[in-house]
Amino acid sequence: MNVLRGILAAFLLALAMVSLPAVAGAQTRQLLDARVRVTAPPVRPDKVTGQVTRFDTAQLVVRDEATGTEQSFPLHSIQLLEISRGRTAGGSAASRAGLLAFVGGGLGAIAGLLIPGEGSAGGRIALFGGGGAVVGGAIGAAWGSSAPRERWEWAVRPFGYDPSARAPVLAPPPPPS
DSSP states (O other): OHHHHHHHHHHHHHHHHHHHHHHHHHHHHHHTTOEEEEEOTTTOSSOEEEEEEEEOSSEEEEEETTTOOEEEEEGGGOSEEEEEEEEEHHHHHHHHHHHHHHHHHHHHHHHHHHSOOSSOHHHHHHHHHHHHHHHHHHHHHHHHHHSOEEEEEEEESTTOOOTTOOOOOOOOOOOOO
């Protein structure tokens, strides 16, 4: 039994060693040409939003969409990297519907408690709270689908953060071949 465990552990270790370079290469391909927001206080005090033009083991180069210039960030200077996952009406509608259903349900429950009427207070709270949730959800869904927002995937300190890292001088791009 112990021999079988040892063989299984060795196999899993070999599999991990073979697959890690492939995962790193996939991450490089995934970031190249991606729309990102970079927060790197040692290099710039503000966030930079733009497209990744180069990515290697030392730096991430982003073409700033506001100015059109390229900014180089040493990987250890990046405190927060946000990768755009696009704009979707469905994602915006669902999140805003949930938020407004919660708010509408809460306000409806409070109104059911405060408004005097026939029946028990619990029945009024349930009725007004449920009605507020339905109305709030419908308003939120309509609002979210009419104004899609960009979705961002966060990577906090993705390369290990070093506050003393500084931006290197940007090397010229390689000549086209």
